[in-house]
Amino acid sequence: AQSNPSVSFTLDFPGSQPEHYTIRVAADGKATYESRGPLNSTSEATDDFHINFEASPPTRERIFALTDKAHRFSGDLESHRKNLASTGNKTLTYDDGSKPVSASFNYSNQVPVQELTRLFQDMSS
Numbered sequence: 001a002q003s004n005p006s007v008s009f010t011l012d013f014p015g016s017q018p019e020h021y022t023i024r025v026a027a028d029g030k031a032t033y034e035s036r037g038p039l040n041s042t043s044e045a046t047d048d049f050h051i052n053f054e055a056s057p058p059t060r061e062r063i064f065a066l067t068d069k070a071h072r073f074s075g076d077l078e079s080h081r082k083n084l085a086s087t088g089n090k091t092l093t094y095d096d097g098s099k100p101v102s103a104s105f106n107y108s109n110q111v112p113v114q115e116l117t118r119l120f121q122d123m124s125s
Contacts, residue, residue: 004028005094006094007025007092008095011089012088016088020036021034023123027064029060032050032051033050033053035049066116074103078108081107089106090104090106091103
């Protein structure tokens with residue numbers, strides 16, 4: 001296992017602004033944000049954006065604590081409830097340098113997954 005594991009959150013939601021983004025936060029705090037598609041109503045449809053930043057110690061500690069509570073995404077995160085509006089395909093990934101573990105969902109009943117989703121969506125905003 002690598003000494004600097006990371007957690008990533010990806011949202012694919014055609015028609016939203018942006019319609020695709022990924023935020024990756026490593027245990028050492030190094031983080032990236034990448035998006036594709038218009039960032040707002042006046043952006044070009046081809047606008048791509050990339051920024052490196054530093055996640056604060058409380059933020060990264062929260063991300064990794066919630067990731068552990070969600071069993072590092074090793075199970076099914078989707079609620080499988082019927083009649084839920086689509087809020088985009090979300091993917092959480094834990095990568096410790098061996099085999100990355102990912103799980104995708106529209107909506108999850110798992111509280112740690114809900115909290116991670118909110119945290120990453122707030123970071124994107």
